[in-house]
Amino acid sequence: MKESDKTEIIIESVVAVFFYDQIKATIESTLKELDVKNVIVVVEDKGALDYTIKSRLISAIKRMK
Amino acid sequence: MFRSLLFIPSNNPSMLQNADIFSADGIIFDLEDSVDISEKDNARNLLMNYFNEGVNYPSLIVLRINPVDTEFFLSDLELLKTKKVKYVLLPKTDNRSLVVLDKYLCLYEKEFKLNEIKIIALTETTNSIIEINQIAKHKRVEGILLGAEDLCSELEINRTNKGEEILFARSKVIYACTANNIIAIDTPNTLIDNEELIRQDCLNAKNLGMKAKTAIHPNQLEIINKVFSPSKNEINWAIKVIKEKNKNVNKGAFSVEGKMIDKPLLMKAEKIINKAKSYHLI
Numbered sequence: 001m002k003e004s005d006k007t008e009i010i011i012e013s014v015v016a017v018f019f020y021d022q023i024k025a026t027i028e029s030t031l032k033e034l035d036v037k038n039v040i041v042v043v044e045d046k047g048a049l050d051y052t053i054k055s056r057l058i059s060a061i062k063r064m065k
Numbered sequence: 066m067f068r069s070l071l072f073i074p075s076n077n078p079s080m081l082q083n084a085d086i087f088s089a090d091g092i093i094f095d096l097e098d099s100v101d102i103s104e105k106d107n108a109r110n111l112l113m114n115y116f117n118e119g120v121n122y123p124s125l126i127v128l129r130i131n132p133v134d135t136e137f138f139l140s141d142l143e144l145l146k147t148k149k150v151k152y153v154l155l156p157k158t159d160n161r162s163l164v165v166l167d168k169y170l171c172l173y174e175k176e177f178k179l180n181e182i183k184i185i186a187l188t189e190t191t192n193s194i195i196e197i198n199q200i201a202k203h204k205r206v207e208g209i210l211l212g213a214e215d216l217c218s219e220l221e222i223n224r225t226n227k228g229e230e231i232l233f234a235r236s237k238v239i240y241a242c243t244a245n246n247i248i249a250i251d252t253p254n255t256l257i258d259n260e261e262l263i264r265q266d267c268l269n270a271k272n273l274g275m276k277a278k279t280a281i282h283p284n285q286l287e288i289i290n291k292v293f294s295p296s297k298n299e300i301n302w303a304i305k306v307i308k309e310k311n312k313n314v315n316k317g318a319f320s321v322e323g324k325m326i327d328k329p330l331l332m333k334a335e336k337i338i339n340k341a342k343s344y345h346l347i
Contacts, residue, residue, distance in 0.1 A: 048078055049078070049082060050118065051111075051114035051115050051117070051118040051119060052078040052081075052082075052111060052114070052115075054114050054118070055107070055110040055111040055113070055114040055115075056107070056110075056111075058110045058114075059106055059107045059110045062106060062110075063106070
């Protein structure tokens with residue numbers, strides 16, 4: 001995750017065929033919840049549940065700050 | 066009432082995801098030793114979201130926080146707001162750390178309208194063994210867990226499966242717990258693939274008076290549950306004792322299988338029946 005001039009979400013997931021939209025929605029809602037804009041988020045997922053993806057994103061945001 | 070508690074590293078999503086299907090009576094979500102210092106925040110975030118947004122949870126949740134004198138202690142307590150934690154496992158418990166934790170638990174319970182959170186005291190230093198009677202008397206402490214690895218490290222002695230080197234500490238935990246009607250919990254065994262040695266270790270602990278044991282791997286749970294449950298023979302004996310007591314209501318002593326039964330043995334039978342019911346064995 002890093003700062004950028006616009007928000008971009010890149011998802012690499014072993015279950016992308018089935019869950020791409022759900023993963024993207026989780027990332028978007030978490031960014032919105034924490035009022036984070038203009039970042040590039042790269043997701044490397046191996047089939048995690050939503051709360052895990054959300055948790056890892058929160059950690060990345062807090063560490064970036 | 067519990068006989069087995071399984072440690073799970075809180076930074077491991079797959080373990081969290083399966084936490085409710087292990088055969089442990091309770092799960093200890095660990096934020097301390099099994100989580101690297103660089104991953105404390107990650108583990109805490111994961112656990113927070115799991116508690117808030119997971120679907121199924123273990124029936125008994127214990128949270129091992131970091132010690133009160135670390136920078137992580139107050140952040141770890143934030144997890145109590147999820148209202149999922151029944152026990153806090155306090156590392157390196159002594160009288161001072163118990164007072165500090167109790168103060169914060171009082172604040173959290175009041176501020177966030179939580180049910181009373183109990184403490185399992187992890188006694189893993191020589192000082193905690195020396196102070197164990199006071200620790201056991203504390204109103205929040207419902208169990209004491211012996212942490213033999215740290216204790217032996219401090220004493221500069223080697224751990225063995227036979228456990229002669231921890232006989233004194235085990236006995237201190239058992240007597241302090243029994244005298245104060247709280248649960249004596251045995252130290253985990255680091256062996257994960259030698260069933261016979263694990264069984265021997267469990268039997269050693271049980272025969273001294275331990276009432277439960279911690280596990281660090283799911284493989285250990287079946288043996289722990291079996292050893293720390295009443296046996297079929299014990300249950301059958303206890304049922305006979307209770308039946309005979311009901312036939313001899315006004316008698317102080319009566320006989321079962323040719324042996325005299327009086328108050329201490331009646332109490333023993335009642336405890337066996339309670340355990341058997343609690344563990345769904347009858």
